[in-house]
Amino acid sequence: MATWxxxxxxxxxxxxxxxxxxxxxxxxRWAPISFELVDFEGQRLLAGxxxxxxxxxxxxxxxxxxxxxxxDDGRLVLSATGPIRLDVEYEAVAIEHGSQVRASVALxxxxxxxxxxxxxxxxxxxxxxxxxxxxxxxxxxxxxATDQLAPLAVA
Numbered sequence: 192m193a194t195w196x197x198x199x200x201x202x203x204x205x206x207x208x209x210x211x212x213x214x215x216x217x218x219x220r221w222a223p224i225s226f227e228l229v230d231f232e233g234q235r236l237l238a239g240x241x242x243x244x245x246x247x248x249x250x251x252x253x254x255x256x257x258x259x260x261x262x263d264d265g266r267l268v269l270s271a272t273g274p275i276r277l278d279v280e281y282e283a284v285a286i287e288h289g290s291q292v293r294a295s296v297a298l299x300x301x302x303x304x305x306x307x308x309x310x311x312x313x314x315x316x317x318x319x320x321x322x323x324x325x326x327x328x329x330x331x332x333x334x335x336a337t338d339q340l341a342p343l344a345v346a
Contacts, residue, residue, distance in 0.1 A: 196321070197293075199325045203290055204285060208265055208283035208292055212262075212328070214235050215228050217331070223324040229254070238263065240262075248311055250311075253308070255272060265284065276298065276300070280295045281294050282294075292329060296321055
């Protein structure tokens, strides 16, 4: 169907970004589509891992088999296969004060249900879900906001 891309810069270095990309608790904070890992007992996703995930895409719960093909050097590459297929790549490249983070999601669906879910996922991505996800990744490394009150003028 389509391939979606997004990018941002962050103060996190590529190895730090990879930690956020592969830690199941962190993934839940930034993922463009909410899901949960099923029966995964590892600390983080590693190349060669095959895990099941469950989530909702605008309706009933669906499951995917996820195969992680790469998870090192600031790069996470995986495929999620279920009623639709998602080929996903995140890459953090070092820049002077952190990283440039790029994300790519290619999706396709076959059969009636797969095409319907692919269209729904395409609409989520068109609505900015991937852009929001990379922004949430970058936000993990932003300094905490401080509330500063302006002095009141006394008359």
